[in-house]
Amino acid sequence: MLKAIQSFTEYQEAYQKSIDTPELFWDEVAATFHWKKKWTNTLLWNFSEPKIEWFGGGTLNITENCLDRHQTTRKDQTAILWEPNDPKDAVRRVSYGELFTMVQQFANVLLSLGVKKGDRVCIYMPMVPEAAVAMLACARVGAIHSVVFAGFSSQSLADRITDAECKVLLTADSMTRGEKKIDLKGIADAAMAASPTIESCVVYQHKGTDILMQEGRDYYWHHLMEKANASHTAVEMESEDPLFILYTSGSTGKPKGVLHTIAGYMVYAAYTFKNVFQYQDGDVFCCTADIGWVTGHSYIVYGPLLNGATTLMFEGIPSWPDAGRFWSVIEKHKVNIFYTAPTAIRSLEVFGTEPFVGKDLSSLKVLGSVGEPINEEAWHWYHENAGKGRCPIVDTWWQTETGGIMISPLANITPLKPAFATLPLPGVQLAIMDEKGTEIHGNGVEGNLCIKFPWPGMSRTIYGDHERFHQTYFSAYANHYFTGDGCKRDEDGYIRITGRVDDVINVSGHRIGTGEVEDAINEHGYVVESAVVGYPHDIKGQGIWAFVICDREHHSYEELCNEAKAHVTKVIGPFARPDRIQVVKALPKTRSGKIMRRILRKIAEGDTSNLGDTSTLIDPTVVDAIKAGADMIR
């Protein structure tokens, strides 16, 4: 099994080794896993195509590392501890032995549905242990899973199913988050009607709701499981065979299917989990993300299970039945490591310290933060109230594309600085670039964040569109992976992420392309054109501000707002609903027809003292009109 770094000196040594001899460094990490055949070629790469191969020649199955190898030592240990949405409902404890059986059974179910190595399977499920079973069973038979967050609309689900040509859809009857009921099967039905590639749909009966089942296509999970054999030998996979696709938003176009491959992702997810959180045997680890996002993949499912950890899967939300829910969950399950998002912390800050009263949080050792920059105030509030001033906060910077954490303190090892992700993990070679594409060396600098050497967990391609992969990440700076984020490196060499420098916004930790929201708004009958930008929002981090040109003078503003918001909810999902809609007569455009978003961003931020050069606009007076309109709705 993996051994964690024990001290800051060890971290520095490990970092140096990972730079001087990356292959040797990762060979040693990889050697702690179970391989069917050992790799022969640790790394092959170039960032110009780009082509990245780790552990070439090796064969393995990731589920043998998550499950089979723990059977002799941890059969009865809880692998997944499930806390339901409603605290009055029963908790579930799925042991490593039980999880192993369920995964083998479901692997046989997938085979019975004709799923073969390389086939794509879409997972649109609630936060239940069966969602993890579904992912692992796919990996066991060599199928590629594509988990779609269960907050996405039927249209978004259909787009994702179609893009990956998924053969099977795994879903549930319905689910509840807080008091909100979500009709998963109804949404899945609408999506399947628009996605001809789906041959079968397996429905996990979670709430026991009445649903429509289509003969010959839809099957109940428990019916298939009853008949399934409980033994399945994991399929032998190549290191670089795909493990999963996960859709994420970019500056332009439709969401892209980020593809991760087996061995590199496995090594990286496991290594980062162990070292960042300093997980020790017996600890209860709780990550509050959804399995529909990469954080759920790497730090609810794969990272913890690869380390033989107990991972707590929480179905609910922080504010229900009251604002003390997180703290009740920690107390109830004696959680040792708690990993959540700044937006959740800020939303709880509003309720003050009362929800902590009478709750015993003494089990906590480590706190984590992920998904967006954490502001200093939220950092201190989290540190003092949840951590009682004694638990370090690991502010972990990473992305869907990176597979695992890239910049973060190691808990209780790296000296902390509030709101700083601190230092790169071993294997992560950062480069801060200026606008001209030159690396800025030294400390006390600011620029765009790039990475100049491969790490095992990095994405290998965008599913079905390698050219887009190249364009998006490897074309801005030659021979560098460009993250899309800006950062500062302070005088101590510590990294502070300043946020996206492209047209991606981060709303409550959800990554959204402004173009996607514009496309959805533009579908509205009255809308001629729109431009969407982010603006600072006290709780969500960023809110969505849409500037909209309408072609009907007398259309009621209220009605337009409601319809446009409802339409975005329908096309993308409720999390992408604009917060503010401003009707404008014209948008600030350059002579070449490009919208000057920089100006709109400044207006939305309320910072109009210096809008920069507006002389290239066709009609600079447009700006004053938009400014005046913005003041009215702010």
Ligand code: PRX
């Ligand atoms: O802008 C960064 C922000 O989230 C983006 C990645 O989003 P996504 O692929 O959805 O993955 C989120 C979970 C890993 C990044 O480009 N981000 C993520 N973590 C942090 C962060 N920004 C600042 N600090 C962080 N700790």
